[in-house]
Amino acid sequence: MSPGLEVTGPRRAPALEVTGLGVRYRRTWALRDCSLSVPKGSVAALVGPNGAGKTTLMHAAVGLLRPALGGVRVAGEAAFVAQDKPLYESFTVAEMLVFGRRTNTRWDGAAAADRLAGLGIPPGRKVGALSGGQRAQVAVTLALACRPDLLVLDEPLANLDPLARHDVMRSIMAEVAERELTVLLSSHVVSDLEETCDWLVVLNGGRLQVSGDIEELLDGHLVLTGPDGASAAGTRVVGASRTGRQVTMLVRGAPPLDPRWQARRPGLEELVMGYLRSPESAALPGLAGVGA
Amino acid sequence: MIWVTWRQHRAQIIVTAGFLAVLGVLLLGSAVEASRYVAEHAPPGCPGPAVACGEVAVALGRRYDAVYSVFGWMPLVLPALIGAFWGAPLLAREYERGTHRLAWTQSVPVWRWLAVKLSLLGGAVVAGGLLLSVMVSLWRPVFRTGVDSTFGNIGVFNMVGVAPAAWWLYAFALGTAAGSLFRRTLPAMALVVAGVAVSMFTLFQLSDHYAEPARAELSGTVLLDDHDARLVRAAWVEPSGREVAEPAGTGCPRRVDVGQSSRNAEAWQACLFGKGYRYAVYYHPPSRFWRFQWTEAGILALASAALGALAVRRTLH
Numbered sequence: 001m002s003p004g005l006e007v008t009g010p011r012r013a014p015a016l017e018v019t020g021l022g023v024r025y026r027r028t029w030a031l032r033d034c035s036l037s038v039p040k041g042s043v044a045a046l047v048g049p050n051g052a053g054k055t056t057l058m059h060a061a062v063g064l065l066r067p068a069l070g071g072v073r074v075a076g077e078a079a080f081v082a083q084d085k086p087l088y089e090s091f092t093v094a095e096m097l098v099f100g101r102r103t104n105t106r107w108d109g110a111a112a113a114d115r116l117a118g119l120g121i122p123p124g125r126k127v128g129a130l131s132g133g134q135r136a137q138v139a140v141t142l143a144l145a146c147r148p149d150l151l152v153l154d155e156p157l158a159n160l161d162p163l164a165r166h167d168v169m170r171s172i173m174a175e176v177a178e179r180e181l182t183v184l185l186s187s188h189v190v191s192d193l194e195e196t197c198d199w200l201v202v203l204n205g206g207r208l209q210v211s212g213d214i215e216e217l218l219d220g221h222l223v224l225t226g227p228d229g230a231s232a233a234g235t236r237v238v239g240a241s242r243t244g245r246q247v248t249m250l251v252r253g254a255p256p257l258d259p260r261w262q263a264r265r266p267g268l269e270e271l272v273m274g275y276l277r278s279p280e281s282a283a284l285p286g287l288a289g290v291g292a
Numbered sequence: 293m294i295w296v297t298w299r300q301h302r303a304q305i306i307v308t309a310g311f312l313a314v315l316g317v318l319l320l321g322s323a324v325e326a327s328r329y330v331a332e333h334a335p336p337g338c339p340g341p342a343v344a345c346g347e348v349a350v351a352l353g354r355r356y357d358a359v360y361s362v363f364g365w366m367p368l369v370l371p372a373l374i375g376a377f378w379g380a381p382l383l384a385r386e387y388e389r390g391t392h393r394l395a396w397t398q399s400v401p402v403w404r405w406l407a408v409k410l411s412l413l414g415g416a417v418v419a420g421g422l423l424l425s426v427m428v429s430l431w432r433p434v435f436r437t438g439v440d441s442t443f444g445n446i447g448v449f450n451m452v453g454v455a456p457a458a459w460w461l462y463a464f465a466l467g468t469a470a471g472s473l474f475r476r477t478l479p480a481m482a483l484v485v486a487g488v489a490v491s492m493f494t495l496f497q498l499s500d501h502y503a504e505p506a507r508a509e510l511s512g513t514v515l516l517d518d519h520d521a522r523l524v525r526a527a528w529v530e531p532s533g534r535e536v537a538e539p540a541g542t543g544c545p546r547r548v549d550v551g552q553s554s555r556n557a558e559a560w561q562a563c564l565f566g567k568g569y570r571y572a573v574y575y576h577p578p579s580r581f582w583r584f585q586w587t588e589a590g591i592l593a594l595a596s597a598a599l600g601a602l603a604v605r606r607t608l609h
Contacts, residue, residue: 062397083393099296102295103399104400
């Protein structure tokens with residue numbers, strides 16, 4: 001085991017700590033043996049294919065379901081924006097804010113009203129009559145008005161046009177810049193997260209594959225391109241693909257000795273895809289080996 | 293949470309209150325009109341048992357029947373509506389629209405969200421049922437002095453006393469529990485309608501056993517004098533004192549009646565009475581009104597509590 005290979009655990013205090021989490025729906029496990037922690041102040045991306053257990057992990061984090069095994073600890077208060085941004089259709093935007101005030105101990109109504117006014121969302125309009133982007137903004141505003149320590153967003157950008165995606169993301173990032181807020185957001189589109197997130201959690205088939213600081217993860221991996229037959233001895237291969245006589249590999253740690261390999265730093269999407277294609281590989285804090 | 297409950301359920305609350313108000317106006321109008329009629333047309337001493345009062349009694353009976361035909365269906369339909377529109381959507385609509393993920397992730401804990409909603413709406417339902425009972429109880433005596441049917445007629449029985457409140461609460465709890473099981477509004481509504489009908493039939497069958505029936509031995513007639521009693525069963529008593537369901541070998545000719553005539557049956561009965569037979573009737577006298585009201589209300593309240601607990605359990609897990 002050479003130094004620098006380990007993806008380090010969080011140095012800051014954790015905002016979210018998940019230990020040995022297992023969630024079962026009837027007989028199938030939606031999530032198994034999942035341990036991770038997200039440091040305070042980070043913006044964590046939770047990625048994985050459909051059915052990987054992202055929503056289940058988020059629901060466990062905000063207390064919507066009781067895990068069969070293990071536990072979840074949130075430092076402070078968590079606010080949640082569920083998938084499809086559920087709101088009461090028959091309520092007006094102003095009434096949604098009253099709903100938030102009446103159901104929360106911490107509530108910053110003035111800031112919420114200012115935010116909605118700034119976005120040009122009329123308070124008298126029925127929620128059912130809002131556009132997708134406005135709806136997402138109202139849902140995010142409600143969540144932020146609780147002054148949470150952890151903001152959990154399940155697919156906040158799904159079903160939004162590019163402009164609305166940008167606006168919603170900007171709203172969230174403005175709040176992160178303003179105060180100590182930790183964000184955990186899920187997406188199955190990695191490119192949405194590249195510029196904003198600094199922590200990565202990859203779930204696949206109900207199991208945790210990657211958890212760590214994005215910069216450290218990217219520094220700790222290499223994309224190798226070389227001829228078929230080049231020796232990969234001395235490296236830990238995450239996954240490989242062949243096109244003709246050429247082999248492309250994602251490896252973790254130091255480059256191999258064989259000089260025929262060309263090495264470069266992976267992009268976030270390459271890293272995520274590399275792991276998702278090899279479900280048996282893992283890059284977790286405190287775990288020595290890659291692969292089985 | 294009180295505001296949230298009001299805002300989410302105000303449509304049901306307003307419609308129910310409006311319905312009770314309209315019904316109240318209808319009953320009040322009918323009672324005022326009947327009182328006026330009595331004041332203008334009734335001979336002195338009427339309404340009462342005197343022969344001269346017959347005409348007035350018939351006219352009042354006609355007025356009573358006209359209004360009763362409007363609300364005769366209420367003992368069954370109103371609980372079903374309460375269950376379908378107050379109970380079923382309470383949890384089912386939240387699940388259906390995904391808003392439970394919004395409602396239950398605010399700082400108000402889920403158990404408190406449920407406790408406030410169940411107690412406020414359950415309380416409103418009980419209050420509505422009691423109001424209905426009070427209105428019907430104030431209205432009926434205007435028409436029915438000395439002719440009571442609050443005990444013998446199951447439809448009227450379920451409209452007075454504490455019965456409407458108990459049935460409404462039960463239907464509300466049934467709807468809530470169905471909503472937590474199905475997580476869809478429409479199936480929950482369907483289950484409420486079927487469940488209320490089945491429960492009402494079952495309790496009606498069961499009500500014979502709320503108390504040990506009283507026994508009366510009749511001679512010369514098979515009809516109990518008290519027309520508001522609930523008959524449980526009847527039997528013939530042989531001259532020897534033995535009770536039999538069907539007397540045999542009595543020597544009395546028995547023929548089947550044709551059409552609406554009961555001449556043959558009456559002749560047979562008269563013959564039996566002549567030979568020393570008596571007719572035993574097991575029944576519940578109307579004096580057991582409150583005992584039956586509270587027994588039924590107790591059963592329904594227990595069932596409501598059990599269904600409420602089921603809904604809470606399903607929701608919190």
